[in-house]
Amino acid sequence: LVLTLSLVGCGGKPAATGGDKEVKPIIVKFAHVVTPDTPKGQAALKFKELAEQKTNGKVIVEVYPSSQLYGDKEELEAAQSGNVQIIAPSVTKLVGLNPKFQYTDLPFLFPNNEAVYKFFASDQMKGLMNSLDKYNLQGLAVWPNGFKQFTNNKRPLVSPEDFKGLKFRTQAGKVLEAQFKSLGAGSATIAFGETYAALQQGTVDGQENTFNNIDTQKYQETQKYLTVTNHGRLDYMIIVNKSFWSGLEPDIRKALDDSMAEATKYAVEQAELLDKKSMDNLKNSGKMQFTELTPAQLGVFQETMKPVYAQFESVLSKELIDAAIKAGQ
Ligand code: LMR
Secondary structure: OOOOOOOOOOOOOOEEEEEEOOOOOOOEEEOOOOOOOOOOHHHHHHHHHHHHHHHHEEEEEEEEOOOOOOOOOOOOHHHHHHHOOOOEEEHHOOOOOOOHHHHHHHHOOOOOOHHHHHHHHHHHHHHHHHHOHHHOEEEEEEEEEEEEEEEEOOOOOHHHHHHHHHHHHHOOOOOHHHHHHHHEEEEEEOOOHHHHHHHHHHOOEEEEEEHHHHHHHHHHHHOOEEEEEOHHHHHHOEEEEEEHOOOOOOHHHHHHHEEEEEEEHHHHHHHHHHHHHHHHHHOOOOEEEEEEEOOOHHHHHHHHOOHHHHHHHHHHHHHHHHHHHHHHO
16 A cells, blocks of 8 residues: 555546636545554545546545645534545544434444444434434545454453443534443543654543544553454445535536445445454564453453443434444344
């Protein structure tokens, strides 16, 4: 993977010409918070490549990784106001628009990737996507990243007791807060772009993320211990500004929709590939002690965290929780 290219404003083909007159290309800004060498970073670049190809350069996609353009706190508002055309937040960060997006944080909800993909294709997910309409936003696709693992800087986390008194960084929302509370730990919501510094400075002792986010953010430099739990999911909603999208010429929109469909397939491949690659990187880094739990030890975590389901059933709805569970059966 070639990851260090400057991604902004490069690679655009000359704009199509209409008679003598140059037709100005449509600029689509795509902002995200992770590095280019992540599933989301790679799929965003794939979308750029396809979109520019399929529109013969009538559309130029500018990809801004690593919170360069907007971070967690600003990107949703920027998308609503049309300052950025595409964002791809982790679904849980949409909690302020629809708290049901926190389904993704229910502990041990999905047993494997296939269950997650099935849920992405469900009517429940369609409903979640449609709920963005009233904010002048449109959900175009869901891209996976992977299952989350716990890291911290104090001690190996082998049982829930080991969490007592520790403080963890969370992405957003009350479900994650309740999850850590169920383990006897504290938590604080911190923007992704500020998390490395928070870990380094000891503002928080630990965090939870996918192997690939841990690896590409270099959390192994600040976190000595990782426990493999696969307890929660981290996946993305690809969101466009609705007025912008519906205002596009139908042929352009179709080319972009097709590009998004292809980029989504690529995102799935990359997520699976990079999850494994980053797990190996972290294991081989010599910087982190890995704890792999026995089924019995994992069972203790499941039991301890289970009360979170009842706590949020009225927020998430029984139908949605049941549909997610069914996807895994
Ligand atoms: C996080 O904040 O940990 C993730 O949502 C970052 C990302 O976009 O993967």
